[in-house]
Amino acid sequence: MSTIEDHDTIRAVLWRGERLRLLDQRKLPFVEDYVDCTDAADVAQAIRDLVVRGAPAIGISAAWGVVLAAQRGREAVDVALPMLRASRPTAVNLMWALDRMQRCIAEGADAAELEREAERIQDEDLAANRHMGQLGASLLGNNVGVLTHCNTGSLATAGYGTALGVIRAGCSLGKIERVFAGETRPWLQGARLTMWELMRDGIPATLVSDSAAAHLMGSGQVHWIIVGADRIAANGDVANKIGTYQLAIVARHHGVKFMVVAPSSTVDMATASGIEIEIEMRDPDELLAHAGQRTVVEGAQAWNPVFDVTPASLIDAIVTERGVIENPNDQRMQALFA
Numbered sequence: 001m002s003t004i005e006d007h008d009t010i011r012a013v014l015w016r017g018e019r020l021r022l023l024d025q026r027k028l029p030f031v032e033d034y035v036d037c038t039d040a041a042d043v044a045q046a047i048r049d050l051v052v053r054g055a056p057a058i059g060i061s062a063a064w065g066v067v068l069a070a071q072r073g074r075e076a077v078d079v080a081l082p083m084l085r086a087s088r089p090t091a092v093n094l095m096w097a098l099d100r101m102q103r104c105i106a107e108g109a110d111a112a113e114l115e116r117e118a119e120r121i122q123d124e125d126l127a128a129n130r131h132m133g134q135l136g137a138s139l140l141g142n143n144v145g146v147l148t149h150c151n152t153g154s155l156a157t158a159g160y161g162t163a164l165g166v167i168r169a170g171c172s173l174g175k176i177e178r179v180f181a182g183e184t185r186p187w188l189q190g191a192r193l194t195m196w197e198l199m200r201d202g203i204p205a206t207l208v209s210d211s212a213a214a215h216l217m218g219s220g221q222v223h224w225i226i227v228g229a230d231r232i233a234a235n236g237d238v239a240n241k242i243g244t245y246q247l248a249i250v251a252r253h254h255g256v257k258f259m260v261v262a263p264s265s266t267v268d269m270a271t272a273s274g275i276e277i278e279i280e281m282r283d284p285d286e287l288l289a290h291a292g293q294r295t296v297v298e299g300a301q302a303w304n305p306v307f308d309v310t311p312a313s314l315i316d317a318i319v320t321e322r323g324v325i326e327n328p329n330d331q332r333m334q335a336l337f338a
Helices: 040-048 055-070 074-085 092-106 111-137 163-172 189-200 210-218 244-254 330-337
Strands: 013-015 020-023 034-037 144-148 176-182 206-208 224-227 231-233 238-241 257-261 307-310 317-320 323-326
Touching: 013 055, 013 111, 020 040, 020 055, 034 040, 034 055, 040 055, 040 074, 055 074, 055 092, 055 111, 074 092, 092 111, 111 163, 111 257, 111 317, 111 323, 144 163, 144 210, 163 176, 163 189, 163 224, 163 257, 176 189, 176 210, 189 206, 206 210, 210 244, 224 244, 238 244, 244 257, 244 307, 323 330
Parallel strands: 144 176, 144 224, 176 206, 224 257, 257 317
Antiparallel strands: 013 020, 020 034, 231 238, 238 307, 317 323
16 A cells, blocks of 8 residues: 555745746646746736646646736736636636635735735645545445546646546555546647546556447446546536536446546536536537647538536546535535535
8 A cells, every 4th residue: 555645746836936837737747847937928828728737736836826926016917817727618716716816916915926826726735635545435335446537637736636536545555446537638748647647646547538438337347437627516416527418328227337537626516507607619610629730631621619518417436525415416515515
């Protein structure tokens, strides 16, 4: 049995006093390069360009973007806040972090106080992830196989991860026998990022194509699907990386349990259900080309939603740092997040 520290070596969002250093996730796994952001515009561009990604990491980065703006004065802050808000529409953590920074500004916080608040946001996320890892791992049983989708680890958070944090904790406790990661088209976050994290932290894992997930579940090798979330509605519906919804449908058919792991900052009680969540659409060229080279015949069109919504009825457990909601619905969500 190993320890938390054995499976927790990666930090992707690094504050350096007068700049924010971000591990460039577009270049992984083969190049570990960093982008230095010296103002809020740099941070907003990094969020839009997927230099940094994952709902918690986006929120943390945006908070540091406010600090960079505050170092230049109030006028820079007034420009930065709407610019950062517009950088990605679906992940509610972005709005949550900016609202928290804006409340500090309204209370008269200066740049130094805003820096301390951003640091608290980042530290709280790491602590929440470790707690969620223990809560989620306690649900697993023993000698289980798990399948995860997209990247929900240290690259997507302050560290340790949400869904990947449960997998890290489960491996440390000796509960998980097999880990599978879906490739996650079209940006291949599972293939490029999740497999890199798992291999780097000494967790054996097997990559599967997205289209192999149903066959894999049918083989009996998977007992839990464990995913993150970009927004959780008041009724327990979950917006997450495109492809999550179909995994939940297949999991229910095969009797595989489905777990969502996300901090409470991902819960949006002002959004009644998943139908109200704005789904980000990205450039169709992301599907029509690979590594800058077109792979589809000229004239073809593509539809490229980045997220989908999994109904609460297909979810066995939502794990947050506040506690676990089994078989989520309006009443159970309200009881924990009112």
